[in-house]
Amino acid sequence: MRRVITYGTFDLLHYGHINLLKRAKALGDYLIVALSTDEFNSLMKGKHTYFSYEQRKQLLEAIRYVDLVIPEETWEQKRSDMHEYHVDTFAIGDDWEGKFDFLKEEGVNVVYLPRTPEISTTQIKESLHKKD
Numbered sequence: 001m002r003r004v005i006t007y008g009t010f011d012l013l014h015y016g017h018i019n020l021l022k023r024a025k026a027l028g029d030y031l032i033v034a035l036s037t038d039e040f041n042s043l044m045k046g047k048h049t050y051f052s053y054e055q056r057k058q059l060l061e062a063i064r065y066v067d068l069v070i071p072e073e074t075w076e077q078k079r080s081d082m083h084e085y086h087v088d089t090f091a092i093g094d095d096w097e098g099k100f101d102f103l104k105e106e107g108v109n110v111v112y113l114p115r116t117p118e119i120s121t122t123q124i125k126e127s128l129h130k131k132d
């Protein structure tokens with residue numbers, strides 16, 4: 001069983017997120033999503049999400065590519081996650097290119113996947129705001 005993990009906030013779920021999850025799953029047989037908690041988003045990522053952690057978790061668990069959702073509570077948990085979840089591959093969008101290469105030291109493949117252009121949660125929020 002080749003286990004892949006990815007991390008993110010996944011707020012206002014859109015096709016860019018789905019494309020990422022689809023490609024991440026294709027790197028193995030089992031995909032774990034470490035989902036940023038509400039506290040991690042607001043305190044560490046400076047993100048205010050529309051949907052709560054539980055709502056974002058429910059959405060992700062409904063996606064065929066996702067096998068398990070766990071909480072992402074700190075920047076530092078990645079190293080231990082690789083061992084706790086027996087991860088073979090870490091995958092994330094290439095907006096993070098190079099930032100997680102240190103995980104290779106834990107014996108995992110590190111893959112940066114091209115982001116889907118033209119869509120982002122911020123863009124969705126801004127375009128809805130303009131229509132008000």
Ligand code: C2G
Pocket residue numbers: 007008009010011016017019020036072075091092093094095113114115116117118119120121
């Ligand atoms: N993504 C993408 N294409 C987009 C938008 C997002 O491929 N148009 C990818 C991002 O690169 C990321 C994932 O979808 O891999 C989730 O996006 P975010 O929720 O914005 O994740 P982020 O805030 O970058 O969290 O510790 C790592 C962080 O938690 C990553």
